[in-house]
Amino acid sequence: WSKGERGEFDFPLPYDEVFIVTKGSYTVRTADREVTAKVGEILYLQKGVTGVYFAHEDAEVIAVTSPPYRKALREAGRGDDLNQLREVKL
Numbered sequence: 001w002s003k004g005e006r007g008e009f010d011f012p013l014p015y016d017e018v019f020i021v022t023k024g025s026y027t028v029r030t031a032d033r034e035v036t037a038k039v040g041e042i043l044y045l046q047k048g049v050t051g052v053y054f055a056h057e058d059a060e061v062i063a064v065t066s067p068p069y070r071k072a073l074r075e076a077g078r079g080d081d082l083n084q085l086r087e088v089k090l
Contacts, residue, residue: 026053
């Protein structure tokens, strides 16, 4: 994520998600709270939340979802969101 970059998840997340911050800092704001994690820290988003995430500085994060991201979006009827993703096959 580049400094100032932000994204919204304005639909209830169909998965649990964990962000592991590997560079910079990363903020998530939900209806209930705002939390910023720095290098080595973890953010947890529970299935069903909505909100905004953003980087106050350049940041790298590893995102892990359960169930897997693509499967969860398809099952939630949000398959169109997958068209924006680039799939790399090895």
